[in-house]
Amino acid sequence: MFQTGQGVPQSIKQAIALFDRACREGDAAGCENLAAIAMAQRSPENIRWARETFQRSCADGIQMACSNLASVYLSGNPSTTELDKARSLLVRACDAKEPSGCYNLAELLRTRLREGADAARIVHLFQNACDGNVAMACRRLAESYELGEGVAVDRVKAALAKRRACMLGDQASCEDPASR
Numbered sequence: 001m002f003q004t005g006q007g008v009p010q011s012i013k014q015a016i017a018l019f020d021r022a023c024r025e026g027d028a029a030g031c032e033n034l035a036a037i038a039m040a041q042r043s044p045e046n047i048r049w050a051r052e053t054f055q056r057s058c059a060d061g062i063q064m065a066c067s068n069l070a071s072v073y074l075s076g077n078p079s080t081t082e083l084d085k086a087r088s089l090l091v092r093a094c095d096a097k098e099p100s101g102c103y104n105l106a107e108l109l110r111t112r113l114r115e116g117a118d119a120a121r122i123v124h125l126f127q128n129a130c131d132g133n134v135a136m137a138c139r140r141l142a143e144s145y146e147l148g149e150g151v152a153v154d155r156v157k158a159a160l161a162k163r164r165a166c167m168l169g170d171q172a173s174c175e176d177p178a179s180r
Contacts, residue, residue, distance in 0.1 A: 023053075028060035036068060047072065058089065063098035066090075070104060074112075083112065094125065099132025106140065119150030130161060138165035139173050 016037060022030025035053035038046040051072045057065030070086035070093070078086065087108060093101025106125035109117040123144045129137030138161045144150055145158035165173035 028057040028062045028065070032057040032062045032065040032068065035065070039068070039072070047075075063093040063096045063101060066093040067098055067101040067104055070101075070108075074108065083108075094128065097128075097132070099129045099134045099137070102126075102132065103129035103134045103137040103140075106137070110140075119144075121150075123150035130164060133168055135165045135168035135170035135173070138162070138168060139170050142173070 016034065019030045019034035019037070023034050031053045035050040035057070038050045038053075051069065054065045054069035054072060058069050066089045070089040073082040073086040073089070087105070090101050090105035090108060094105050095101075102125045106122045106129065109122050109125070123141065126137045126141040126144060130141050142158045142161035142165060145154045145161060147153070151157075162173045162176055166176075
């Protein structure tokens with residue numbers, strides 16, 4: 001609540017204090033949230049700490065942490081081993097119905113693992129993530145329907161996906177006349 005300002009004044013300091021307390025008391029979700037804040041600060045020490053924390057939280061079954069850990073592996077110029085680790089983590093998160101895992105897996109397949117990537121599978125992953133309220137997944141789904149990538153061209157489905165992306169906060173989709 002303090003992190004986003006829902007129902008209370010927004011206070012990252014208060015959010016950090018509460019997540020830190022929860023983490024020290026053994027709450028894996030508290031650790032995951034604290035690590036996500038640390039990642040946003042981008043210092044090497046924070047990134048190392050966040051990686052270790054995401055690993056523990058992922059091992060404890062927090063699938064969002066698995067998706068975030070994959071993002072750590074993908075940052076910079078990842079090795080083949082890091083790409084494989086990231087893909088494995090994202091498959092795990094997506095299979096467990098974590099929308100961010102499905103979105104990030106689709107993006108990984110679309111952008112980094114183009115060779116042999118199944119366009120229909122990518123669309124399916126974007127659909128799962130869009131159904132889980134990931135705005136960018138809805139935009140990518142709309143693009144797939146507009147371009148006929150992995151699906152037949154369907155302007156109606158593209159407009160519906162773009163409208164949903166807009167409702168979920170994707171400003172670029174809101175500015176597109178097709179989403180109105």
